[in-house]
Amino acid sequence: MSDWDARYSARTGKMRASEVRELLKLLDQPDIISFAGGIPDPALFPKDAIKDAYAAVLNENADAALQYSVSEGYKPLRQWLVQYMASLGVACTIDNIIITTGSQQALDYLGKLFISPGDTILTTWPTYLGALQAFNAYEPHYDRLIPEGGNMTPDAYRANERAAGGHVKLAYLTSDFSNPTGETIGRSDRMKLIDLAHELDIPLIEDAAYRALRYEGENAPSLLALDIEREGHIDQTRILYSGSFSKTLTPGLRVGWICAAHPVISKLVLIKQAADLHSPTINQMVIHHVAERHFDAQVEKARKHYRQRRDHMLNALARYMPEGVTWTKPEGGMFVWMTLPDHMDGAALLARSIEQIRVAFVPGAAFHADGTGKNTIRLNFSLPDAAAIDTGMQRLGGLIQSEMEQVRK
Structure with a gap:
């Protein structure tokens, strides 16, 4: 049987690969700094x-x-x-x-x-x-x-x-x-x-x-x-x-x-x-x-650990992101949501980011049922350590600044 596509049910046409799961494959590349997955820090697992x-x-x-x-x-x-x-x-x-x-x-x-x-x-x-x-x-x-x-x-x-x-x-x-x-x-x-x-x-x-x-x-x-x-x-x-x-x-x-x-x-x-x-x-x-x-001790341990990571990311964003970029300041969880200038596309930025600065994140359009939100990206702070957050945000801020300057020329 050669034409499998003709035999799948109609609902399979609605199925799409997860952009997040695909990006997780980058974790196998040691030089990539990843803010892509919503991944708990394995150092916290009660092994x-x-x-x-x-x-x-x-x-x-x-x-x-x-x-x-x-x-x-x-x-x-x-x-x-x-x-x-x-x-x-x-x-x-x-x-x-x-x-x-x-x-x-x-x-x-x-x-x-x-x-x-x-x-x-x-x-x-x-x-x-x-x-x-x-x-x-x-x-x-x-x-x-x-x-x-x-x-x-x-x-x-x-x-x-x-x-x-x-x-x-x-x-x-x-x-x-x-x-x-x-x-x-x-x-x-x-x-x-x-x-x-x-x-x-x-x-x-x-x-x-x-x-x-x-x-x-x-x-x-x-x-x-x-x-x-x-x-x-x-x-x-x-x-x-x-x-x-x-x-x-x-x-x-x-x-x-x-x-x-x-x-x-x-x-x-x-x-x-x-x-x-x-x-x-x-x-x-x-x-x-x-x-x-x-359970209670584990949750408290996770809160303390991730609170430090969140604070470190928010401080790094304030230091390295150019004017015109905004982001959320979550009271908990694992994510910061960044809004880029209207002319920027998160998916295009990701491609250049991987190629030029080796930093991964998730483009925001994937999270919109109608495919809008192209000028947004999601950043995860639970997995990368403080040094990776500093380096990654500095690189990403520099790339975004460069992209903004290209538009002005």
Whole structure:
């Protein structure tokens, strides 16, 4: 069979390679200074605790660890997550939680559950690239979600939905330290988003992958906590909370979770049964073992470490970036979002940056559902050390200055 393309399903036309995953291949080149991936620093991984956890699990319960298990997830881990969600103001039971193979699987499952071809998803401009990739397979349209309200009323969204020929089915956003911008949504704007979801009668996915990594400022309640306060019970809410251990403990074990109303969890269990039966039991048991003993200390360690990296990057940006370049100042997370002069293209700048100064970052257009935002780039500060940040920002600032001078000539 020679023409495979003619035999793929129509939805594969929506699939695109991740610009971030492709850029990660550059990490194998030792002379590249990379600000591209949203990668935790491996120096923080609780390696000894994980090693001890695997030994304990295999010594004490190897039969269960290596066997098939229930699709909902390892019960003691779900019980731990009930207590963790309670610390965020979310009262729930294990019936409100399903374990997923990382939060990326959670997004894929939620897309599969709610999106039919031609339906509309509301999301911020820009938004998490991985969410766009997960949802694109289900052939949606996108409309711009403006957390502060703007002029997009429910009636305006409905008019756009009719023009697109589908229905507004879902909203998605990161409420704390967004990937890619690093920005956080304030409490009043969170309430507006909840009001909008209720008026449109749609679920809203709250991607909370970075919530634990706050370095300063005041915590705002999660959207799920606010909606429970409003509705009285988690089974009456429309917020779908997606969490992950990737940024707090380790990404390699691929353990995430969804916390939501029980009817939604029941449907997700059916999807998981058909997809992979269950997430690896031994990894869930190890994550539970480590979280139960080390989670709070590990989070505090990560906060201190990444706060220093963030501060170093913000100081380097202030020193080396030319006038006309702006950037966000995140209170947490792993990213700074840079806006270049209007005439500059982030993808073209990346090509020259790799060739001339050996510095990598992610062009911003990839994070926009409509391909706009070409004059933006995302910078990660969690992986490069202080020396790399200094050198990389000095080189990048010099390149941007040179590009700006070329335009003036």
